[in-house]
Amino acid sequence: MTSLNPLLQPFTNKDQTVPFDQIKTEHYIPALNSAIAEAQERFKQIKQNKDTTFENTILALEQMSEKVDRISSVYFNLFSSEADASMQALAQQISPLLSNFSSDISLDSTLFQKIKFIYDHRKDLNLVGEDLKLTEKMYKDFSRNGALLSDKDKESLRKIDQELSVLSPQFSENVLKATNAYELWIDNKEDLKGLPEGAIEAAAMSAEQKGNVGKWLFTLQAPSLIPFLTYADSRPLREKIWRANASKAFGGEYDNQEIILKIIKLKYDRAILLGFKNHADYVLQERMAEKPEAVFNFLNKILEPSKKAAEKDLAEVRSFKKELERNDDIKPWDFAYYSEKLKEKKYAFNEEELRPYFKLENVIEGVFKHAEQLYGLKFIASNEYSTYHPDVKTFEVYDHSHGKNNTPENYIGVFYMDFFPRETKKGGAWMTSYREQGLWGKDIKRPHVSIVCNFTKPTPTKPSLLDYNEVTTLFHEFGHALHGLLSKCKYRSLSGTNVYWDFVELPSQIMENWAREKEGLDLFAKHYETQEPLPAELIAKIKKAEQFQSGWMSLRQVSFGLLDMKWYTTPPSQITDVDEFETQAAAATRIIPKEPNTNMSCSFSHIFAGGYSAGYYSYKWAEVLDADAFEYFKQEGLFNKAVASQFKNSILSRGGTEHPMKLYIDFRGREPDAESLLRRDGLL
Numbered sequence: 145m146t147s148l149n150p151l152l153q154p155f156t157n158k159d160q161t162v163p164f165d166q167i168k169t170e171h172y173i174p175a176l177n178s179a180i181a182e183a184q185e186r187f188k189q190i191k192q193n194k195d196t197t198f199e200n201t202i203l204a205l206e207q208m209s210e211k212v213d214r215i216s217s218v219y220f221n222l223f224s225s226e227a228d229a230s231m232q233a234l235a236q237q238i239s240p241l242l243s244n245f246s247s248d249i250s251l252d253s254t255l256f257q258k259i260k261f262i263y264d265h266r267k268d269l270n271l272v273g274e275d276l277k278l279t280e281k282m283y284k285d286f287s288r289n290g291a292l293l294s295d296k297d298k299e300s301l302r303k304i305d306q307e308l309s310v311l312s313p314q315f316s317e318n319v320l321k322a323t324n325a326y327e328l329w330i331d332n333k334e335d336l337k338g339l340p341e342g343a344i345e346a347a348a349m350s351a352e353q354k355g356n357v358g359k360w361l362f363t364l365q366a367p368s369l370i371p372f373l374t375y376a377d378s379r380p381l382r383e384k385i386w387r388a389n390a391s392k393a394f395g396g397e398y399d400n401q402e403i404i405l406k407i408i409k410l411k412y413d414r415a416i417l418l419g420f421k422n423h424a425d426y427v428l429q430e431r432m433a434e435k436p437e438a439v440f441n442f443l444n445k446i447l448e449p450s451k452k453a454a455e456k457d458l459a460e461v462r463s464f465k466k467e468l469e470r471n472d473d474i475k476p477w478d479f480a481y482y483s484e485k486l487k488e489k490k491y492a493f494n495e496e497e498l499r500p501y502f503k504l505e506n507v508i509e510g511v512f513k514h515a516e517q518l519y520g521l522k523f524i525a526s527n528e529y530s531t532y533h534p535d536v537k538t539f540e541v542y543d544h545s546h547g548k549n550n551t552p553e554n555y556i557g558v559f560y561m562d563f564f565p566r567e568t569k570k571g572g573a574w575m576t577s578y579r580e581q582g583l584w585g586k587d588i589k590r591p592h593v594s595i596v597c598n599f600t601k602p603t604p605t606k607p608s609l610l611d612y613n614e615v616t617t618l619f620h621e622f623g624h625a626l627h628g629l630l631s632k633c634k635y636r637s638l639s640g641t642n643v644y645w646d647f648v649e650l651p652s653q654i655m656e657n658w659a660r661e662k663e664g665l666d667l668f669a670k671h672y673e674t675q676e677p678l679p680a681e682l683i684a685k686i687k688k689a690e691q692f693q694s695g696w697m698s699l700r701q702v703s704f705g706l707l708d709m710k711w712y713t714t715p716p717s718q719i720t721d722v723d724e725f726e727t728q729a730a731a732a733t734r735i736i737p738k739e740p741n742t743n744m745s746c747s748f749s750h751i752f753a754g755g756y757s758a759g760y761y762s763y764k765w766a767e768v769l770d771a772d773a774f775e776y777f778k779q780e781g782l783f784n785k786a787v788a789s790q791f792k793n794s795i796l797s798r799g800g801t802e803h804p805m806k807l808y809i810d811f812r813g814r815e816p817d818a819e820s821l822l823r824r825d826g827l828l
Contacts, residue, residue: 151175151215157530161558161592162218162578164532169231172219172238179211180245191254198269201258202279206635209245210584213636216242217578223313224570225562225596226532232320235313243309247290247302256291259283274634277801281637288429290418297417304414311407316570316753318398324567325398326388328362328372328381336360338377340496343368345603364389365565366572367600370613374480374495386477390742394723400746401722407752409716424712424758432646432765432804436713439761443705446764447733449827450702453695458735461486476736479696487692493685495612501682502615503672504563504599504608510668511622514658517667518788519630519796520545521556529558536562541629545789557581557629560594563608564601572749573597573617575624575641575652581799582636591640593628595621607672612686616656623655624648632797639799645759647804649766650773651796657774660690663782691826698764698825703733705761707744708751712758722746764821769808771824772816 150166152175157163186208193200216238223235249255262269263283271279290301329351330336336344347360347368354361362368362385369389376382393400411423420426424436433439461479462472464486474482488494515521522542529538541556542549560578565571574596581591597617602608610618624641627648633639641648658664662683669678710729719725726745727738750756773791780787794811802810809815822828 149175149178151218152178152211158528159558159590159592160579161529164530166530167218169228169234172215172234173241175215176212176219176238176241179209179215180241183209183212183245184248187249187252187255191252191258193258196258196261198262198271198275198279201262202275202282205249205255205259205282206278206637207583207585208249212242212245214579217576221576221578221594222532224316224574224576226566226568228568231568232313232317235317236310239309239313240306243305244302247305250286250289250291251293251298251302253291256286259286259291274638274801277638278635281800284430288418288426293417301414301417304410304417308407308410308414311403311410312753315393315400315403315407316749318393318400318403319747319749319753320570322393322396322398322747323364323571326364326392328385328388329356330360330362330381331358335378335381336376338375340371340375340499342496342499342600342603342606342609343371343375345605346601349601349603364392364571366598367565367614370480370611373477374484376481379478382477382481383475387739387742390476390739390744392747394743394746395741400752404711404722404745404752405716405719408711408719411712411757412716422713422715424709427712427758431644431759431762433761436709436758439705439709439758442765443702443709443761446698446822447702447706449822450695450698451733451735453827454693454699455695455735457483457693457696464489474736476739479736483693483696487689490692491685491689493682493689497682498612498678498686499609500671500673501669501678502610502612504602504610506668506670506672507610507615507618508561510664511619511655513667514619514655514664515622515626516544517783519543519626519792521626521629522550523559524550529560531560533562533566535564535566536560555590557590558592559625559629560592562594562596563599565598569596569598570749571598573621575621575628577628577640580636580640580642581628581631582633582639584636588634591628591631593625595625597621609672616659619655619659620652623652626655627651627796630792630796631799633799633801638801641799643800644804645755646762646765647769647807649762650769650808653763653766653770654773654791657770657777658782660686661782694825695827698827699733699735701764703730704744704748704750705764706730706733708748708756708760709758711745711751768818768821769816771820773808773812775817775820776812 149171150163151171155161155163186204190201190204190208219238222231259282262279266276266279290298293301344360347362350361350363350368351357351359362372369385372385373382415421415423415426418426428434428436428439433442458474461482462474465474465482466472484495512523515523520543522544523539524542526538526540531538539559541559542554543556544554547554575593576596577591577593579589579592582588599610599614600608628640631640662680665678665683670676707726707729722745723743726743751760756762777784777787790811795807798807805815819828
């Protein structure tokens with residue numbers, strides 16, 4: 145069978161990209177079993193070597209499981225972006241397989257002794273640069289994953305990792321199923337009052353796809369949910385869809401409560417076993433923040449000005465509602481609605497006015513132009529690559545900063561873009577890669593990078609017109625993509641986005657800034673029918689409205705960060721009820737009373753099914769870095785070649801080859817100024 149399995153053959157597509165059109169669900173398990181068996185053979189050889197060298201131990205380990213890495217990255221990328229029920233169900237088999245394989249390696253004492261030997265003699269062996277960094281990283285990774293434990297404790301750790309490997313995909317699957325299960329059907333046109341024409345048309349199209357012509361269907365997918373909560377005049381219907389969203393995977397068929405209790409207990413037990421105080425203590429050893437106390441101090445420092453400003457924001461919305469309706473009762477399903485109306489009144493600005501200027505194709509062209517003006521990159525659309533869905537677009541990327549040729553020397557990588565929601569795709573937006581930059585076999589290969597989003601779809605009468613939030617999301621994910629694409633490292637495990645998680649959001653968040661500046665918007669924002677540029681007065685309104693309710697937004701992020709930290713610093717024996725714990729943990733950040741039967745944690749995929757456990761604070765942490773770094777661009781010129789080139793060479797191309805603070809100082813000449821964020825948000 146292996147001879148027919150495309151996952152086990154050398155990929156013969158252009159630049160060895162993934163042959164999506166040939167891969168079927170039944171190929172994954174046999175391919176993984178075969179790849180793992182091959183890696184285990186190599187593993188045996190590494191252990192049997194008589195002498196121990198950097199090449200036959202550290203380098204050999206870095207390259208040992210290339211096939212396993214490739215196959216599992218294809219599977220897990222599609223698990224998130226294009227997975228039917230059978231593909232989703234496969235995670236219950238694949239995750240334990242990989243967890244077991246990884247435990248076999250990380251818990252092997254013979255192997256660890258060899259790694260330790262190289263680590264202890266790193267000076268005598270004259271290891272420098274990436275060879276030294278890889279050795280130190282490997283030694284630390286093995287220690288952090290149980291290499292120093294007794295045999296009995298290693299067995300316990302293996303069991304924990306097995307269980308966790310099944311629970312995270314299960315959590316994720318429940319959120320997706322709960323999202324897809326909810327449908328708000330409308331058959332009375334009156335109930336659509338207030339909604340923008342685009343949202344109504346999209347809902348009619350969704351209804352038609354389900355065989356109900358003449359009705360309207362709204363769902364919990366962001367492009368449907370957000371316009372409904374922001375514009376629908378019908379308060380009962382806003383409440384209905386808000387409650388459905390706020391209780392996703394909380395109770396009912398897809399309940400995540402038991403899974404959360406199991407996850408936090410297992411992660412706590414794992415940390416204790418490894419000699420840490422709790423899971424957050426374990427995670428933060430490998431972060432810029434270093435300790436839970438530092439994260440709490442950081443978040444609490446922002447909490448005070450954020451909460452004060454958020455209370456002012458809420459009071460303003462309340463008094464505005466009182467003016468309109470003689471009562472100032474604001475419930476969670478009212479805030480976005482009245483807030484949008486208040487913004488219109490204050491700034492004569494309605495977010496929907498911007499949509500016609502943000503045709504998706506123009507915004508894509510816009511991010512490409514930014515990459516060209518800042519970093520000399522050229523994105524060329526190509527149909528030569530296989531994709532996993534007709535919506536996916538592919539591009540070849542070249543670096544024109546030293547000449548305008550698309551030559552192999554200037555080739556940067558392949559870039560995939562996948563934009564619209566579907567039932568086989570998780571919500572949200574993310575960047576990922578199918579091949580990381582670095583050493584594969586004997587050659588250093590260029591990366592294959594992808595961004596996946598859930599944006600407003602085209603309708604029969606209109607192209608995909610993005611709202612402003614979707615525009616900044618695209619710039620954000622594109623920033624991550626540049627971090628992956630521009631990597632110039634030797635080893636994959638140090639390349640691209642393989643950096644500390646509280647640093648990884650700097651390249652993404654800094655990109656959002658250009659979408660807030662006239663100079664940036666002028667490159668791409670033009671009316672989809674008349675081609676008129678986005679009027680200067682609208683850009684001025686965006687700028688004016690930028691700090692509108694920045695306290696409310698900041699408080700929201702701080703509340704998620706604190707909730708995450710509390711889940712992972714509290715001993716699980718003190719947590720018996722998911723909802724009760726969340727209610728108490730979030731009390732200090734709540735300024736509108738919590739609604740009964742709603743719960744945020746049950747769908748908080750970032751921290752229970754993604755890589756952000758004890759790491760959600762990273763968004764805020766990196767905002768300080770990005771606000772400070774962007775001040776430098778503003779000072780020297782938004783498209784200043786020298787500053788852009790410094791950012792490219794000190795940060796984007798360096799991956800995790802140095803400590804992030806050193807990389808930041810290389811770029812900026814000093815440590816970040818902590819007050820830059822409060823300045824930008826107008827919270828000082």
